[in-house]
Structures are given as structure tokens and as C-alpha cells.
Amino acid sequence: MNPSPRFIFQTILLAIRQIRAHKLRSFLTTLGIMIGVASVSTVIAALTGLKDQVLSEFESFGASKMFIFPDQPDRAGQNRYPWREIKLKERELEGLVENCPSFEQFSPNTDFRATVIHGRKEVPNINVVGIWPTWHDIENRPVIMGRPFVEADEIDAKPVAIVNDDAITELELPPDPVGSIIMVKGRRFLIVGVIETNRTGMMSFQPEQTEIWVPFSTARRMQSPWSFFYVTGQVKSPDLVDEATAEVRYVMRSMRQLGPDDPDTFRIEAIDQYIEQFGKLATGITAIAAGIVAISLLVGGIGIMNIMLVSVSERTREIGLRKAVGATPSAIMLQFLLEAVVLSLLGGLIGLVLGQGLAFLLTIPEQGLQSARIPSWAVALAVAFSAGTGVIFGFFPAMKAARLDPIEALRHE
Amino acid sequence: MIIRVTNLRREFTVGIETIHALDGVDLSIERGEMVAIMGSSGSGKSTLMNILGCLDRPTSGTYELDGKFVSGMDEKELARVRNEKIGFVFQSFELLPRTPALANVELPLLYADQPGDRRARAVRALERVGLADRMDHRPNQLSGGQKQRVAVARALLTDPALLLADEPTGNLDTKTTEEIMRLFVDLHDEGRTVVIVTHEPEIAEWCTRVVRLRDGLIESDRSVEPRR
Incomplete structure (x- = not known):
């Protein structure tokens, strides 16, 4: 069957009428999806706000700043370097200032x-x-x-x-x-x-x-x-960070007369490394949040499936009648599938509204996450995933409805 | 000829036993007839009705409805035939609960791809059965007779070749029964083909022809002078 837009529209209206006829039941059914979407969208909103804040922090800190630390290299089983070889010396400072053209200036810190x-x-x-x-x-x-x-x-x-x-x-x-x-x-x-x-x-x-x-x-x-x-150094521009790192490394190694196989006895850090590390952390948290949403959608989906099976069983005679007046199996299938989708979409949308409310609460306190917000990709994902949950978990009950024998269905008590 | 059935058989397997619900039935019904199909339970009348209504398929034999060979059609094609050619009236009305009469009547058009103003057709069908003033009433606000009238209006909606009623007065009192039967008679007088499956002789009295089944075979088939 190739359903006409009118048929789909009528079927969606029918689904909404069914949901309205069982308000409490529908609400309880979608609660799982609602809570899942609400909590995850709040977490993502908080994370987005935190990310903005931390990045602007780093920006104000100076994206063109670099640090040079004395550092004991990690060499399993081999001798450790004596401290006097590791620690930075005043004459090395002079060497850095003279030989690193990518740097605006340096300052030692002690x-x-x-x-x-x-x-x-x-x-x-x-x-x-x-x-x-x-x-x-x-x-x-x-x-x-x-x-x-x-x-x-x-x-x-x-x-x-x-x-x-x-x-x-x-x-x-x-x-x-x-x-x-x-x-x-x-x-x-x-x-x-x-x-x-x-x-x-x-x-x-x-x-x-x-x-x-x-x-x-x-x-x-x-x-x-x-x-x-x-040593704190200021690179001439943020795009020169890689070159500056290479210069410092070269100058330090030659001043310390390190051979090709010797490890660095110092450590160079740039702000963008911290940004990168934070980005990894944020990605990790997002992945965990995605895992939580997957579990909550699974649980919510099982709730949807359960209630759809109840609905199919309650409405067996109705299904029989619809078939008798000309509904094809695929028309019945679509009817119940759309009902499951509308139900879980509704849960997802309410969840998003709740999440938006919670995200707004995060921005209220003065020390709060001023830019906490649900990014549009998360909204799209939440809508897509809750609709998907409806399709996946509505499929089996819809299939059951579509396969009902009209004679048996009309005889059902 | 609106219905032509030849050597129709329908077997059911229950465990290891095979039940011959229909054991070679031949039946022809002309356009405009009003036929009662009678028989005790187990006679095969329900099975015959299911096949005539395209809800079931015969094990063997042929069924031609309004010029189309229905036996051999698949489930999807049968759904279309039911939608376009058959109007069902059931014993227990089968109206959708909490749904206004008009929407109940409109239901078959949801599954049809006929163009036109659906609402206007449903309104006309309700007017035809004398319920113009009850369009917005829900089934629980209607009497038994009114519910069955809504069901008849629904059956008439797609202007079917065959009106198929299964014990249409089984849940109605004597007075309402007569009202409903008079409605069927009127529809018959307008030229519609009506088939009523019943076990009540008083219902059969209204028909122009009575077909009796027994043990999956036609026991008798005769034209009668209908009550008017």
C-alpha cells in the first residue's frame, strides 16, 4: 500500500485521539522516555555551557602561552637523570631568548x-x-x-x-x-x-x-x-604554537647535548593541549550521556511495547471491523505504528521541554553556567531517537494487529 | 448475476480431524434479490457468509462477485473488494466507541481511494437511514435500533454491490427488529441486493428467497412471497 498523505494525517489524528482517551495511561507509558530525554538533554546543556566557559577561560588565559618544565623522562628500568641535569638553569634561559624566533618573550617563574x-x-x-x-x-x-x-x-x-x-x-x-x-x-x-x-x-x-x-x-x-x-613563554601568534614547540625542543636538546636516542629531560606544554584534553573529557562525558539515553529509551521502549500490546488486545474487535470495511494489513500496521511513534515522540518532546527548563535553571545562579543550552544537534537527536524508539518497539504489536484474522477478531470477546 | 458460487468447499483442520464446513455449495444470486441464508449452528451458514463477505477464502471452488473472481485473490485485494463491493451489518453493530455517528459512518472511506466529499456522503447515508438529527451522537447516546441504523448507513457508504447482514436483529427487541427489517426492505425496493444470515424464521419471512443449509450443503432453496 502506498498511503496517501490524507490517510497518514487521518491516522495521526486517530493516534492522538487514542492517546487523549487514555491520558493517564499514555502519560505513565511515556514517562520513561520523558525522564530519559530530560536528564540527558540537561546533562548535554550543562556540558555545552561548561565547555563554553572553560574555552573562554583558556582564551583569556592566553591561547599563545607555553610552559617549559624540568621533567624526569619516563624510562622503565634505566637510570634516572640526576636532578642537576634535569632542572632548568639561568644560562639556558639566555639561550631560549636568543634562539627561539617564534617567541615574543619569556619569563622564568619560581x-x-x-x-x-x-x-x-x-x-x-x-x-x-x-x-x-x-x-x-x-x-x-x-x-x-x-x-x-x-x-x-x-x-x-x-x-x-x-x-x-x-x-x-x-x-x-x-x-x-x-x-x-x-x-x-x-x-x-x-x-x-x-x-x-x-x-x-x-x-x-x-x-x-x-x-x-x-x-x-x-x-x-x-x-x-x-x-x-x-619558564612561561608567549608565542608571537597562536598559529605558531607548533613551530615554537619545535624551536624550544631543538634549543633545549642542543644546549643539554642530548644524543638522538636520549629522551627529553624537560617538558613543553601549550594551552591548546589543555583545550584538547578538555575536549576529550567532554566527548567522554557526552558518550556516557548517550549511553544513559540509550538505556532509558530501551526501558521506555519496552513500556511502549507493553502498552501497545494491551491496546491491540483491547481493540481486537475494532481491528476486525476495520479489516471488514476494507483496511489492508499494512493500513492496520501503519495505524498502530504511528500510534506508538506519536506516543514516544510526545514523551521525547515533553522531555526536551523539561530539559530546557532545567538547563535554564542552571543559568540562573551568578556562578552558574551562563551559556548552558541544549544544542540543536541534541534536539534533533532526541526527536529522532524517540521516534525511532516508537518504530522499533511499536513494530511487534503493530505486526500482531496487522496479522489478526478478521473473523477471529470480530468474534473476540 | 451478482453472486455465482460453484462447488464451494471449505475445510478446517482441528487436530488430526478435518471438518468439512462447506461440502460443495452451488449458489447464484441475482442483482436486487433479498435472500435469507438459514441453518442451525454447525450448518455452515457462518462459513458461507464469511466467504461471501470476502473475509475468508474457500479451500476449493470458485466465487464470482459482481463480475470478479474473488476466489484466488490475496489478502490485500480482498480488503479492497470488501471496501468497494460489500457493506457489512453485524449483530452487535461494531461501532467505534467514543466516536460520533458521522465519523463511524465515514470509516470505510478512510480505506478507499475514491475522490469526492466524504463528509457529504456520510451525511447523505445517515439521512437515508433517518438519523439526520443524530450525527454528533456517540454510540453510548444511541438506542440499539439507532446504532444498527448507523451501522447500515456505514454499510451503504461506498454504494456496495452486496449488503451482507449477519443476524442484524439478534440484539434488538421485536419493535426495533421490525423497524430495521423495514429499512432493509426499503433498500431492497431501491434495487439493492441484500443477503441476511439468520436462524430466525421471522426474519426470513421478509425475504424473497430462503436458502437453507445443513451439514455444509444446501438443503433447500426456494422463492417465497415476502411479508410487507
């Missing part, structure tokens, strides 16, 4: 914990970070008061410090602390500048915390000889 005293106020265990003047540009953290570090601070290893605005309250500094003296690890430091505390993004959950920066060379003199540093 830190240590120290007790900081201002007047009678003593705060233990404060993180003190040693940096080059280039750090301000690389991290995009200019001073809001006073001056940034300059070349002379570094060359002369001056006892100067920059603090963040949290330090003003914590160390009870005057509102404009430039010119104040603080004691760091027993040494006098002159505060020359103030940097705004970084409160945006993922790190924003931290409580108020003092940060102190000193020139890199000054920090090195206050550290133990075993302490290490790492």
Missing part, C-alpha cells in the same frame, strides 16, 4: 613560601613569586599603582616587591602601599607597585589571599640551591 612582616603584622606562609619584567605582559597583569618591574631590578637583584590588593588588607598596609617597607624572610623589601587580584574565572573560588612578586634574580638568592624554576 616561588617559595615565606613569613611576611609589616610593622607589627606578621603573616606566615605567603607565596612569593620571582619573575622577570616581561611577566606583566605575558600574564596581562599590569600594575594599578606604582610601577612594574624593570630591567634594572632584575640585573641588580634589587630588594623590591609588588603586592596584590588583597595584601593591603591582610598585611594592614596603607591604602597606597607604594614606598612601604615589608620584611620577607628576614629581608627588607620596598613595595614599588600593586597588581589587581585576579578574581575572574576558574581560580575565583579562592579566598582572599596575599600575593607577593619579587625580581627573579632576587628570589633565586633567597632560595635553596635545589629549588627549581619553570
